[in-house]
Amino acid sequence: MQDYEDEKKYKLAKKRVDDERGFYTHLTFYIVINIIVLFINTNFESQGFKNWSQWHLYITPILWGIGLLFHGLKVFKNNFIFRKSWEERKIKELMDKDDTLDVL
Structure with missing residues (x-):
């Protein structure tokens, strides 16, 4: 029974790592x-930075960025940096270090 649970945990962890790597x-x-x-697209050699104001240059990065955002939300849905558990963990970490707390 323990082997089955360990294997299940391993598979879930492996999937998580694969998702993050992806x-x-x-x-x-x-x-x-x-x-x-x-x-x-900016024709940098002949025009330099003069051509950066054209809106069509940013369609691909914006749309792909939206897709990347959703990909990130799917992968890190339970692991965002500033969640309540992060705050609690950080407070505990700082409390454990005596030298980090300043006395007023």
Whole structure:
């Protein structure tokens, strides 16, 4: 019975790691490809930064960014940084360190 529970926990943890790795891969591609697309579309060699005000250059990063946001929400739905449990954990961490608390 214990082996089954351990295997189930392992599979859930592995899926979580795979989901997070997938998100970070998605984020990496988003950054790299959008930088390349922006520099190609701005005709940087001949016009420099003069062409950055054209709205159509930002459609791909904005729409893809919305998709990336939803991907991140799906992956990290229970693990956002500033949740109540994070606050409690941080308070406990600071209380455990005597030197971090300033006495007024």
